[in-house]
Amino acid sequence: MAGIGPLTQDWEPVVIRKKAPTAAAKKDEKVVNAARRAGAEIESVKKSNAGTNRAASSSTSLNTRKLDEETENLAHDRVPTELKKAIMHARMEKKLTQAQLAQLINEKPQIIQEYESGKAIPNQQIIGKLERALGAKLRGKK
Template structure:
């Protein structure tokens, strides 16, 4: 390793400081004081909620009040009782388990169970698949 000199590193600390407050704010204050001394008529405005998040929170309280006043009960549409019974009856007539029916329509067994218990949100595509697999009209007139 001839020809390479000793490697040196600079271990001096580097200090990074925030800038001091700008002189503009001080100048404004000085200009106002100077104008007052000269007898000029000066209007100063106090900014309320400056650099706070209070304005945003007051609008949410209004929204919360609207929600509290709301009386409509919003829920998802559920499988009608008639459809639940039709699915169960058609499956039993074909002597199929929920798992076998689910496999026939390429869905999870849990979906068939949810439809038969009435917990599922009705999906027309799944209902059509069930009608084809069971060979029965599940909705409307038989």
Template sequence: MAGVGPLTQDWEPVVIRKKNPTSAAKKDEKAVNAARRSGAEIETLKKATAGTNKAASSSTTLNTRKLDEETDVLAHERVPTELKKCIMQARMDKKLTQAQLAQAINEKPQIIQEYESGKAIPNQQIITKLERALGVKLRGKK
């Protein structure tokens, strides 16, 4: 490594400072200091959640109470028994496996399995694809 000088390192100190207070904060601070100097009695308050991302706790407790008082049992609609039987029967009539039917409608085999077991949440687009691939009407009047 001829011609290359000695390696040097930069040992200058790096000073990291806190961000300067905004003008509004400076005004408040000046007003408080002026009041202290004049001898006036002052009272300063620090908000509990100031400078944090936490929401006010009162709104959280209200929402929690509403949820606790809620009596409705909420659940997703599942595939009706008639629909799953129709899909299974139509697939058997066409002599297709679940995987072949899934490939025909461009979906995963797991989706066909969920529809036939009644675990799937009905999706009108998938039902339309199934109707076309199987040549049967799965919705509406039979």
């Protein structure tokens, strides 16, 4: 093993430093320190939204005022009782479980459960898939 030298490891410490302050920050700091030495009164102002992506507080107060003045009760439409009963009845006639029906229409079983419990927000595409899979009319007049 004449060609291989001794195995050594580099054990020198690696020092990671924070980024040095920019020239503008140094200049501002120098000006403030010079003013302090001269005995001038220093007034600092804290910027509350500095460095954030928030809008000015005036637009926020307008939005909250509009919401406070709003008297209408806003809510999403839910599945009507007739529809959820029709889905359950048609599924039972085909002797399908919720999971099997979900697999037939390529949706999650949770979707079928939400429709049958009345918690889902009606989606016409899903209702159309259910009508085709169950062979029953679920929308409109019977």
